Amino acid sequence: MQAVVDRFADELGRSVVVNDPEVRMLFASRHFGDEDPVRIRAMLNRDAGSEAIGFLLSSGIGQWTRPGRVPGSEALGLHARAGVPIRWRGEVLGMILVIDADGSVTDADLDRIGEVAAEIAPLMVADRAPQDSAHSEALVAGVLGPDEGPREAALAELHAAPGEVRVVTVTFGPGTDPDLTAIALRHALVAARSRSRGDALHTVAGAVGQIVYLATAARGLDVVVAEARAMVRDAADVAGRGAAVTAGVGAQAPGLGEAWVSARQAGLAATIARRLGADPVVAWERAGVLGVLARIPSAELDVTAVPHELCRLAEVDRSGRLLETLRAFLDHAGSGPAAAEALFIHRTTLYYRLDRIRDAIGVDLDDGDVRLRLHLGLRVADLMRAEGRDPFPTLNAR
Template sequence: MVGSELQRRVDALAEDLGRSVAINDPSVRLLCASRHFGDEDAVRVRTMLQRSAGSEAIGHILAQGVTRWTGPGVIPPRPDLDMLARVSMPLRWRGTLLGLLMVIDPDGTLTAADLDAVKAAAEPMAALLYRDFLVADSERAAREETLRRLLSADPAERAVTHDFPDTSTVLIAEVLSGESARIEVALRTSLAAATRGREPSFYVRGRQGVLLGAADAAAIVKQAEDVLGAGARCVAGIGTSADGQAWIARDRAAVAVRAAATLPRFDGIAHWDDLGAYGLLLRVPAPARAHLPEPLLALVAKDPGGRLVETLAAYLDHAGSSLDTAAALHIHRTSLYYRLHRIEEITGLDLADGEHRLTLHLGLKLLPLVRD
C-alpha cells in the first residue's frame, strides 16, 4: 500500500477539482483513490472493490498509448463497459513510469486551469511513488529470483529457502502475438489476478509468465488477451509433479506450453497429463518436412483434402480396430476398408505390419511439428 502522504495529495487534488481521482500503477492496478464525487462509473466502482479495473478496461486504457504520453490526455469512454471518459497523466520520476493519475471527466469540462493543477500535482506524486517503488520493487525482485531458482534445472540453484506452499503445479503462459510494449503488463495483470488472495508466486521473462501453484488457465489466457487487444494470442501449459518437485513441474509445463502453441487439438491450453507421446516428441528439435517418412509424404501429396490422412490417423489411434475407427469417422466399414486399401497402395506399406504402422503413426504425430 502507498503512504498516507500520497493519499493526502490525491484527496486534495480531488477536492480542488471536484472530481473523482485515482492513481494506478503502470499495469492499471489501483494504488490509491479519492472519495466519489457522483461521477463514478462501473469501472471505477469495480476498481475500488477489487483493486482492478478488469482486463477489458485495462486493455482499452493501454491501447491509447497512455504509457508513452508526456502530458495529460483523454482516455475515451467505453459505453459497453459503462466506462466514462477520463483524463490521464503519466507519473514519471527521472524517466521511469511509476503510475497513471486518473481524473473522471465524462463531458470534457476540465478547464485549462484544472489541467495545470493536474500537472502541478504530478511531480510530487511521482516522487512519493518512486520512494515506495524502490522498496516494493526490490522485495518483488528478490521473491521472483527465489522462485526462478526454485524452478531451475540446476540442483545447485534449487538449494534455496522458500515459503511457497504449493510446489506440485506450474503454469506457463506465453504470448504468441501482441504489441510487445504491453506483453509484460498483460502477463503480470493476468497472473496477479490468478493469485489474488494469496502471496504472489510468479515471474515474467520475455514473452512468458511462470506461475507456481494451481490457477484457472483459461481465465489467465483471456485476461492477457484482453489487455493485449485485438489480434493477440496467448497460450498456457500446465505441468505437475506428484512428489512436489517444482522444477519437474516447470519442465513439464514448458513442454505443455509448446504443445498449446503448436497443436490445434489443445485449443491453446495444454496439460502435461494429456500430452501422451507429445510429452517426448516435443522435447526433440522440430523436424523438417523432408525428414518425415517418405511413404507418409507420398500420402500427404496424393491427399490434398486430407481425408485419407485423417482416416489413417484415426485407424492407428484406435489400435487398428476397424469397428472403432468407422464409428469415430461416422462412415460405413466398407468405406473404411476402401480408404485403407488406397492408403496401402499410395504408401506401399502393409497396415498389418507392426513396423509399418509404427513408421506411419510416428510420422503423423510429427507432422504438426514440422518446420517448413
C-alpha cells in the same frame, strides 16, 4: 499519499485515483458524482477489469511525458479521464487519473495533474514495500529455472508448505509491445493468484509469465485448465484482441523443489498450443506424443521429416480418405472395430481400405515399428500444416 490524493480531488471537485503501472488501484479519493461502472468495480474489487485496463493502456498513457486525455468508452462504461504517468528518475511507478465525464478539464487542470504527479513520485518511492516484487519474481524464476545452483539458492529463501505443486505458463506471440506484454501478463497472473483459494507465486520475463500453484492451491487438472483459459482471456484483453496468447499447464510435481519439471512441461505445452493453434490452452498430461515433437525446432520439420510411405499414400489418395482411415486405425491402437466406429463405416469397408493402404505403400500394418513411424509422421504433418507448410509439396506441385 492518501492525504495528497484527497486534497487534490477536493481542489478539482473530481474523482482521482492513483494506480500502479499495471493499472491496479493504489489510492482513490471519494466520489464527486462523476463515478462510472469501471471506477465502482475498481473500488469494490481493486480491479478495473481487463478490458478497461487494456483500453486505458491502448491510449499510450504509459509512455506519455506530459498530462493528456483518455477518451471514454460507452461500451465499457468508462468516462473520459485525464492523467499522466508518475515517474521517479525515469522509472514509471504508476499513473494518476482524474475523471473528466463532461470534458471540462482545462489545460490549467492538466498542468496541476502534472504537478501533483511530481509531488506523489517521491512519496511512492518511500512507500514501497521492503520486499521488492522484482526480487520475489527473481526468486520464483530461479526456482523454475533449469540450473540447480540458482534453484537451490532460491529455494532457501522461498518458504513454501510441503506438498504437490503445478505450474501454468502463459506466453505472447511475436509482435506485441514488450512493455504492454509485461503489464498484460502480470495483470492476468495477479488476478489468477487472487482467485486462488490457496497460495501461488508468479514471475514474468519478457513474453513469458509463469504461475506456481502451491500445495494448498494445486487443484485438479480441469480446474487449472479453466484458470489458464481465464488468464489467456485477461492477458489478451489488456494487450488487445489481436494479441496471440497461449498457455500450457504442467503436470503436478511432488514439491517446490521439483516445480521446474512442471514448468518445463508447461512451457512445452504452451509451445504446442502456439504451433497448432487449435486451442490456446494445452495440458501436458493430454498432449501425448506432441509433447515429444514440441521439442523439435520448427525449422527442422520439413518434408524430410515425413515418412516416404505417407508421401506415396498421399499421391494415390487424392480424396484423403485413405489417410483419414490410416489415422483412425493408428489412433485406436490398431483396433478395427474402434476405428470403424470412429469413421462411421462398416468393418468390412475399413478392412478393404486397410488392404488398399498396404498395397499402395507396401507396409505391414501389424508391425509395431511401422505403426509408430506412420503415426509420428501424421503428427509431424499436422504440425507442418498448422505452421502454414505443406507436408506433401511434390504432390501439390503437380
